Amino acid sequence: MSTATLERSETKPKYIVCEGNEAAALAVALARPDMVSVYPITPQSSLVEHVAKLVADGRLDADIVDAEGEHSVLSVLQGAALAGGRTYTATCGPGLAFMFEPYFRTSGMRLPIVMTIVTRDGITPQSVWGGHQDAMTVREVGWIQIYCESVQEVLDTTIMAFKIAEHHDVMLPVNVCVDGNYLSYGSTRVEVPDQAEVDAFMGVKNVNWHAALDPLRPMGVDPLTGGAGGKGPSSFVRYRKGQCQGMQNALRVITEVHEEYARRFGRNYAPLVERYRMEDAEIALMTLGSMTGAAKDAVDEARQAGTRVGIVKIKTFSPFPVDALVAALGEVEAVGVVDRSVAFRWNCGPMYQEMLGALYRLGRHVPSASFIGGLAGADMTVEHFHRVIRDTEALRHGRLSAGPTWLNEND
Amino acid sequence: MSSHRAYPMFDPAAAGVPDDLCPIATEITPMLPGDWRSMRPVVDRDKCVKCAICWLYCPVQCIVEKPAWFDMNLATCKGCGICANECPQRAITMVEEAGA
Numbered sequence: 001m002s003t004a005t006l007e008r009s010e011t012k013p014k015y016i017v018c019e020g021n022e023a024a025a026l027a028v029a030l031a032r033p034d035m036v037s038v039y040p041i042t043p044q045s046s047l048v049e050h051v052a053k054l055v056a057d058g059r060l061d062a063d064i065v066d067a068e069g070e071h072s073v074l075s076v077l078q079g080a081a082l083a084g085g086r087t088y089t090a091t092c093g094p095g096l097a098f099m100f101e102p103y104f105r106t107s108g109m110r111l112p113i114v115m116t117i118v119t120r121d122g123i124t125p126q127s128v129w130g131g132h133q134d135a136m137t138v139r140e141v142g143w144i145q146i147y148c149e150s151v152q153e154v155l156d157t158t159i160m161a162f163k164i165a166e167h168h169d170v171m172l173p174v175n176v177c178v179d180g181n182y183l184s185y186g187s188t189r190v191e192v193p194d195q196a197e198v199d200a201f202m203g204v205k206n207v208n209w210h211a212a213l214d215p216l217r218p219m220g221v222d223p224l225t226g227g228a229g230g231k232g233p234s235s236f237v238r239y240r241k242g243q244c245q246g247m248q249n250a251l252r253v254i255t256e257v258h259e260e261y262a263r264r265f266g267r268n269y270a271p272l273v274e275r276y277r278m279e280d281a282e283i284a285l286m287t288l289g290s291m292t293g294a295a296k297d298a299v300d301e302a303r304q305a306g307t308r309v310g311i312v313k314i315k316t317f318s319p320f321p322v323d324a325l326v327a328a329l330g331e332v333e334a335v336g337v338v339d340r341s342v343a344f345r346w347n348c349g350p351m352y353q354e355m356l357g358a359l360y361r362l363g364r365h366v367p368s369a370s371f372i373g374g375l376a377g378a379d380m381t382v383e384h385f386h387r388v389i390r391d392t393e394a395l396r397h398g399r400l401s402a403g404p405t406w407l408n409e410n411d
Numbered sequence: 412m413s414s415h416r417a418y419p420m421f422d423p424a425a426a427g428v429p430d431d432l433c434p435i436a437t438e439i440t441p442m443l444p445g446d447w448r449s450m451r452p453v454v455d456r457d458k459c460v461k462c463a464i465c466w467l468y469c470p471v472q473c474i475v476e477k478p479a480w481f482d483m484n485l486a487t488c489k490g491c492g493i494c495a496n497e498c499p500q501r502a503i504t505m506v507e508e509a510g511a
Binding site: 216220246 | 430
């Protein structure tokens with residue numbers, strides 16, 4: 001049960017111990033959404049239970065709509081956003097799959113809805129455990145997708161997500177990707193920001209300035225476009241191009257919002273790509289999400305043993321931060337990319353596949369390998385990352401493996 | 412064209428809204444359902460008893476009341492034929508527009 005409260009009388013920072021799902025719920029309350037819509041049972045997490053409790057306890061003044069399925073959940077929020085509301089939901093796995101039709105439409109209608117994906121592996125094989133497969137499957141649908149490393153980062157990023165989504169140069173929905181099990185149920189010490197300071201950070205809400213369900217401003221929302229005649233082709237291209245531009249603008253806005261958040265609240269996260277011990281690194285690991293903690297420990301130990309290894313952690317996966325990644329890879333001689341999901345078509349991890357495109361921009365050949373671990377809730381330990389470091393080091397001497405390395409194959 | 416709207420259509424340019432965000436339409440097409448209808452309902456005034464079943468079922472609400480029968484506003488009737496199908500008196504016949 002929730003023991004946290006948002007009230008605070010002193011000016012001292014407030015610390016609580018909570019799980020990632022509760023941290024996300026507290027952040028949602030701090031961002032003051034007008035409507036939260038959820039499908040309340042499986043596949044759902046305790047996240048929306050925490051949100052519902054905050055509403056029931058009178059600490060979050062939002063309408064909560066228990067819809068009959070995720071397809072309706074997102075459709076409800078589209079209406080709420082078009083009516084001017086700040087909107088939020090959370091889902092995962094099969095729920096995200098059932099949401100797909102309105103999910104595609106949300107980014108096309110440029111509605112700044114924030115949705116937490118408590119990431120879960122794809123079924124079948126049947127499982128209810130964590131993995132990035134669900135979020136990775138929808139990485140090409142025009143949503144901004146940001147992955148968190150810690151419970152504190154879940155709270156801070158969820159607040160920032162609303163500001164990023166609603167920025168007028170962006171106007172795109174945002175997924176905050178929270179590693180299922182490891183972050184969603186992982187409990188740590190968390191600092192909860194002051195409500196007044198969050199209010200000042202968020203500024204004035206204005207989410208339906210571009211399109212609205214408003215009798216005072218009559219317009220037809222989402223009319224038919226495209227086709228081969230008249231203004232069809234040019235209008236469709238104009239909107240699609242605008243979406244792509246919004247994604248590119250997001251790279252700048254995400255950086256600016258992180259900088260402002262750091263100034264106001266004192267917590268600084270690399271917005272796009274984090275470099276960990278990359279100065280003078282000969283080889284680099286690439287990581288995503290909560291696995292990065294174990295990877296950092298392994299790198300610290302390997303550094304002590306004389307291996308010049310660093311980590312390039314992706315925080316913003318969509319839009320893919322190509323320039324930031326190219327800059328981070330710098331002079332490395334080999335890269336080992338660790339994914340928590342698979343790219344079936346390329347027989348590797350999705351992040352590895354994306355990185356190959358970035359390497360082309362880098363303009364020189366860098367030996368690289370794909371590592372897949374942590375599927376369906378499997379643990380990724382320091383030992384696993386030592387293996388990644390050893391195999392990546394071996395790449396410098398020409399040992400290339402044909403397929404991915406499955407880190408939990410013998411666990 | 413008459414309008415029941417109390418406010419003028421939204422003007423994105425005047426509001427400073429870029430034209431490449433959410434697809435919106437701010438011009439109303441002059442086309443009405445009657446412009447593309449392929450079949451037209453014809454009421455047999457002797458059979459009509461004004462039960463209003465057609466009025467109840469018409470999806471575009473184009474049924475209009477006359478002194479001794481119900482008729483259709485052919486500007487908005489889309490020719491779906493639901494009225495003819497539902498009429499208990501079989502007073503409505505659908506006829507081809509092209510041959511009429």
